[in-house]
Amino acid sequence: xxxxxxxxxxxxxxxxxxxxxxxxxxxxxxxxxxxxxxxxxxxxxxxxxxxxxxxxxxxxxxxxxxxxxxxxxxxxxxxxxxxxxxxxxxxxxxxxxxxxxxxxxxxxxxxxxxxxxxxxxxxxxxxxxxxxxxxxxxxxxxxxxxxxxxxxxxxxxxxxxxxxxxxxxxxxxxxxxxxxxxxxxxxxxxxxxxxxxxxxxxxxxxxxxxxxxxxxxxxxxxxxxxxxxxxxxxxxxxxxxxxxxxxxxxxxxxxxxxxxxxxxxxxxxxxxxxxxxxxxxxxxxxxxxxxxxxxxxxxxxxxxxxxxxxxxxxxxxxxxxxxxxxxxxxxxxxxxxxxxxxxxxxxxxxxxxxxxxxxxxxxxxxxxxxxxxxxxxxxxxxxxxxxxxxxxxxxxxxxxxxxxxxxxxxxxxxxxxxxxxxxxxxxxxxxxxxxx
Numbered sequence: 001x002x003x004x005x006x007x008x009x010x011x012x013x014x015x016x017x018x019x020x021x022x023x024x025x026x027x028x029x030x031x032x033x034x035x036x037x038x039x040x041x042x043x044x045x046x047x048x049x050x051x052x053x054x055x056x057x058x059x060x061x062x063x064x065x066x067x068x069x070x071x072x073x074x075x076x077x078x079x080x081x082x083x084x085x086x087x088x089x090x091x092x093x094x095x096x097x098x099x100x101x102x103x104x105x106x107x108x109x110x111x112x113x114x115x116x117x118x119x120x121x122x123x124x125x126x127x128x129x130x131x132x133x134x135x136x137x138x139x140x141x142x143x144x145x146x147x148x149x150x151x152x153x154x155x156x157x158x159x160x161x162x163x164x165x166x167x168x169x170x171x172x173x174x175x176x177x178x179x180x181x182x183x184x185x186x187x188x189x190x191x192x193x194x195x196x197x198x199x200x201x202x203x204x205x206x207x208x209x210x211x212x213x214x215x216x217x218x219x220x221x222x223x224x225x226x227x228x229x230x231x232x233x234x235x236x237x238x239x240x241x242x243x244x245x246x247x248x249x250x251x252x253x254x255x256x257x258x259x260x261x262x263x264x265x266x267x268x269x270x271x272x273x274x275x276x277x278x279x280x281x282x283x284x285x286x287x288x289x290x291x292x293x294x295x296x297x298x299x300x301x302x303x304x305x306x307x308x309x310x311x312x313x314x315x316x317x318x319x320x321x322x323x324x325x326x327x328x329x330x331x332x333x334x335x336x337x338x339x340x341x342x343x344x345x346x347x348x349x350x351x352x353x354x355x356x357x358x359x360x361x362x363x364x365x366x367x368x369x370x371x372x373x374x375x376x377x378x379x380x381x382x383x384x385x386x387x388x389x390x391x392x393x394x395x396x397x398x399x400x401x402x403x404x405x406x407x408x409x410x411x412x413x414x415x416x417x418x419x420x421x422x423x424x425x426x427x428x429x430x431x432x433x434x435x436x
Contacts (some may be wrong), residue, residue, distance in 0.1 A: 005031065006104035006112075007096040009089055016084035021092050023078040023101060024071070024109060031099050032063060032078050043067030051080065053095050059088050073109055074116035114417060121417025122150035125372055135259050137213045137365055145371045151416055153368040157198055158412050164191050165409060168402045185393050188401060192389050195408075199383040206370035206379070211296055212361045215257065215264035219291045221318075222301035223310050227328035230342035231301055231350075262355040262362045265297070298323045299350075304339065305332040326350055375415050382411035 005025025011018070023031060029041050036049045043065050051058045062081040071077035082092055097103060105111075107128075114124050126145025133139040168188070220231060258265045268291050292298060298318055302311045304327040315325060327336035331344060340347045370376050385408035389401055413419070 004102045005100060006108055007093065007101040008104040008109070009093055010079070010109075011084070011089075013086055013089065014084075015086060018081050019084045019089040021080040021082065021089065021096065022104075022109065023080075023096060024073045024075045024104075024112060025101075026076060027100055028076045028078045029065070031096060031101060032080075034099050035095050036061075036063065038063065041065050044070065051082065051092050051095065053091070058091055058095065059083055061092075072118070073112040074118045075112060119146075120148075120151060122371065122375060122415055123148065124417075125374065126150075129371060134257075135213075135264055137264075137362065140365045141209070141213055141369070141371055144365075144368065149368040150371060150375060153202065153370070154412055154415060157195060158409065160191070161195060161405065161409050161412070164188065165402060165405050168398055168405070172398055172402065185398075185401070189390070189393055192386055192393070192405075196383065196386045196390065199379055199386060202370055203376060203379050203383065205364055205367070206376050208361050209364040209369055210373075210376070212263050212358050213365075215266045216296040217268070217294065218265045218297040218299060219268045219288075219295040220299045220301060221288065221292065221314065223303070223308070223314075226301045226303040226311075227342045231299070231326070231328065231340070231347065260351060260355055263358040265354070268295075292318075296322060300325045301328050301342075302326065302336075304329050304335050307335075324350075324353070370415075378411045378415050382408045385411065 003026065005023060005027040007021065007023045010020045010022045013019075032038055033041070035053070036051055038047055038049050044067065046062050046064045048060070049063055050060050059082045061083075064079040064081070066072070066077040066079075068074065068076050080092060082088060093103075110119070110124050110127055113119050114121060119127070123146055126142045129145065130139060130142035133142055258267055298321055300311075300314055300318065300323060302325060315323075324338065325336065327334075327339045328342050330339040330346065331341045338349050338353055340350055370379060385404050389404045389408075392404075393401060
């Protein structure tokens with residue numbers, strides 16, 4: 001399957017100025033010769049030509065050539081820049097399929113780049129993250145990942161762990177080889193303690209940054225008619241939630257996404273919290289309680305002109321959560337640190353507070369950091385294996401210790417998509433003296 005020459009439309013399939021149709025594989029240059037006026041191919045050049053089907057001109061195009069080893073996939077590649085009409089683009093794709101290409105599977109160009117050693121798995125993750133980025137932070141993080149930030153982050157840890165594992169393996173398998181350092185439990189423990197601390201720090205930073213990068217799941221709560229829906233509409237700058245002076249108007253969860261300077265909020269406006277016998281409103285309040293349980297941030301909206309016992313009860317109930325108390329209707333009574341008038345779109349104090357609060361976490365975008373849930377999950381598995389070593393190191397044999405260290409190293413390899421066993425074996429024997 002990897003020997004097939006693949007093709008796909010690489011731009012959005014819709015009307016536009018241009019579209020790009022891509023080919024990759026050993027027959028890519030031969031195919032373009034068959035369907036165009038191109039006879040001689042000079043790698044890393046762009047040529048003006050026509051795409052033809054059975055002698056009939058289909059489109060005038062610019063064709064880019066990339067030779068094996070220097071292309072995105074490290075295979076011979078061709079990119080056809082054609083006019084952007086849907087019909088013309090699909091016609092060119094069909095001509096490629098009729099002349100020996102296979103339609104690429106989703107992500108197959110990047111998969112070949114990974115399998116051919118151009119990128120590691122963390123960089124492949126970042127390419128996908130960049131395509132899906134919805135904010136400046138997500139794009140900045142993805143670009144760092146594409147440029148090898150995850151490898152730079154974990155390779156020093158991997159190299160040191162690899163050295164220690166290799167030395168333990170030599171001690172176990174070749175006890176007669178006395179030139180190698182003798183690895184006792186007392187020698188191993190400081191290494192593992194240091195690695196454990198490093199893993200915890202990487203996980204902590206990654207999870208803090210993930211929240212600001214992907215957005216805080218933010219629930220707006222409060223009594224009925226305190227201005228929760230007005231606040232949501234003010235942040236979204238459109239009337240997404242119904243606003244009336246009738247208590248209990250919001251019956252279901254109303255959602256929206258807001259990008260601030262330093263943070264993205266995944267906002268959820270909830271039903272007002274109160275005792276009620278009205279069946280539909282009661283269901284809405286139950287949904288509110290479920291949303292609160294999974295929220296990263298709770299914004300409690302209080303009517304500054306009418307602060308009551310229920311407001312104080314909610315402040316007390318959620319004081320140990322990530323809670324912000326916002327005093328609305330500042331045009332009637334201005335109290336508290338964060339005082340707004342949602343109905344008049346005067347919410348600057350809340351916006352400024354949120355931007356300032358997450359300023360430090362934003363700076364993590366300029367550090368080498370784990371980029372997504374897959375990488376964080378694998379680092380947590382690595383940490384768990386290292387913690388197992390520390391728990392049992394005084395009782396386990398070297399064989400058991402190296403098994404847990406092996407598991408930790410394997411998890412790090414999976415982050416980058418490296419073959420861990422061959423890597424360890426090569427490293428172990430490379431340290432032997434010449435002729436041994």
